[in-house]
Amino acid sequence: MAAGTVSVPSRVLLLSLAFLAAAGTAAALSTKYYDKRCPALQPTVRFAVARAVAADTNAGAAVLRLFFHDCFVNGCDASVLLDDGAAPGEKGAGPNANSLRGYEVIDAAKAAVEAACPGAVSCADVLALAARDAVSLLGGPSWNVRLGRRDARAASRDAANANLPGPGSGLPALVAAFRAKGLSARDMTALSGAHTVGRARCATFRARASAGAAGGGEAINGTFAAELREACGGADGALVPLDAVTPDAFDNGYFRGLVERRGLLHSDQELFSGGSQDTLVRRYARDGAAFAADFAKAMVRMGNLAPAPGTPLEVRVSCRRPN
Template structure:
C-alpha cells in the first residue's frame, strides 16, 4: 500500500509539473488578433485615436504608457495589476508604491482616458490589460517606431502584489547577469532583453536613478563629457532627486535606434543601460542595432509580442474591470 501511495504521489506531482510547464504558454494560445472582431470591432481605432490625442498633448505620454506595460507584464503577467490604486478601506496595497514604481511611473490618466473611450464604444467588454497592450503598441508607432499585431483576450486581475513588484522588476543599477536572469525567468531570451531595453530610446529618468553613475560611481564605463553635462543638473549632493534627463539624449522623443548609438559611445544614462555595452555578451547585438534600425525595430516588435503573452498564475481571480484603478 505504501508503495502504491508513493507512486501515486509521484504521478500526481509529475502531472502538476507538466501542467505548470504547459500553462506557461496557455495565455499565448488563448490570445487572438480577432478576439474582439464581433464584440468590439472598433476597439483598435478607438485606442489609436485616444493615444494620438494623448501623445499630441504630451510627447512623454507614449513613453509613460509603454513603461506601464513593461511594469505590468513583469509582475505576475499582463493583467493590468499595475493600474490598481491602493484601497485603504479593504487594506489592499497595490504595485504603485513599490520601489521601482513610486514617484516614477506616470501615464495612469492617459490609460484612464483610453479606457473611457473604449467603454463608450463597447461597455464592459475590453479588459484594461488589453487596452494597455494596444495603447503601448500605438504609443511606439506614434513616436515613429514599428507596428505589430497585438493578440488580445487578456483579463484583469482583482489583486496586485507590491512585494512581487519589488522583487521582479529590474532596477537602474542592475548588472548584465541580473538583467539576463530577470528576463530568462519570464521565458525571454537575452536578445529579447536587449531589444526590449531599446524602449529607453524614449522617455526620461530622474536624477536619483543616475546620480551615482555620473558622479564617479561608473567612472570607467561612462563618457566623461556626457557625465560632466549631467552633473550640472544632478550633482553628487544638493541637486533635486526629481531632475529629469532623457534616456536617449540623441533623439529623446523619437522611437528609433538612437539609444543603441548612445550606448556604443558610452553615453547610457543608467548603469543598467550601459551594461548592455560594456565588454559583455550583448556588445555585438548593440552594435548591430546601432547600425541597423530596421533590425532593432523587427526584434523589438517580436519581443513585445512575446512579453505581451506573459500569463497570470493559474487560479488568479480575473475579470474585465470597468475602472482600471479598482476591481469591479
C-alpha cells in the same frame, strides 16, 4: 439596445459572466478576439493615445513603461493600474512610486472603449494596444497585438519589488530576470531599446555620473558624465532624457549612445560593457530596421506573459479598482 445604453442589470450580468469566464486559465490570445464583440476597439484606443502624445510626447514613453511594469509582475493583467486597496498595490512599489506615469492616458482610452463596447474589453488589452500605438506614434514599429487578456482583481507590492530589475542592475542580473519570464537575452536587449524615448530622474543615475568623475569604474563618457552632473545639480527629481540626441523619437539612438558610452543608467550601459550583448548592441546601433523588427517581436512575446493559473480575473469597468 444601442451601444452605451446597457441597463444596470444587464451590465451586472455581463460583468459576472466575464468574471466566470476568466476564473480559470486565460484563453489563448488572438488578434481577432474583439473583431465581433468590439470592432471599434483599436481605432478608439489609438485616438486616445494619439491625443495624449500630441499634448505631451512623454506620454508615449510613460504608457510603454506601464506595459512593461505590468507584464513583468505576475503577467499582463493590468494589476499595475490598480489603486491601493486593502493591501498595498504596485503603484507604491520601489520601482514605480513617484516614477510611473500615464495612468490617465489608459483611463481615457478605457472610458472611450467602455462607451463603445460596455463590459467587453479588459484594461490589460487596452494597455497592450496603447503601448503598441505609443511606439508607432513616436516613429517606431507597429505589430499585431494578440488580445483576450483578463484583469487581475488584486495587485502585489511585494511582487513588484521582487520582479522589476532596477537601474543599478548588472548584465547577469538583467539576463536572469528576463530568462525567468521566458524571454531571451536578445529579447532583453531589444526591449531595453524602449529607453530610446522618455526621461529618468537624476536620483536613478546620480551615483553613476559621480563615479565617472571620480574614476569609480563606471563605463561612462567623461564629457557625458559632466553634462549629467550639470543637468542635475542637487535636484534628485530633475528629469534627463534617456536618449540625449533624439529623446522623443523611437529610433536606434539609444544603442548609438551605448556604443559611445553615453548610456544614462548603469543598467543601460551594462548592455555594452565588454559582455555578451556587445555584438547585438553594435548591430542595432548601425541598423535601426533590425532593432525595430526585434523589438516588435519581443513585445509580442512579453505581451504573452500570463497570470498564474487560478488567479482571480475579470474584465474591470474601471482600471483603478476591481468591479
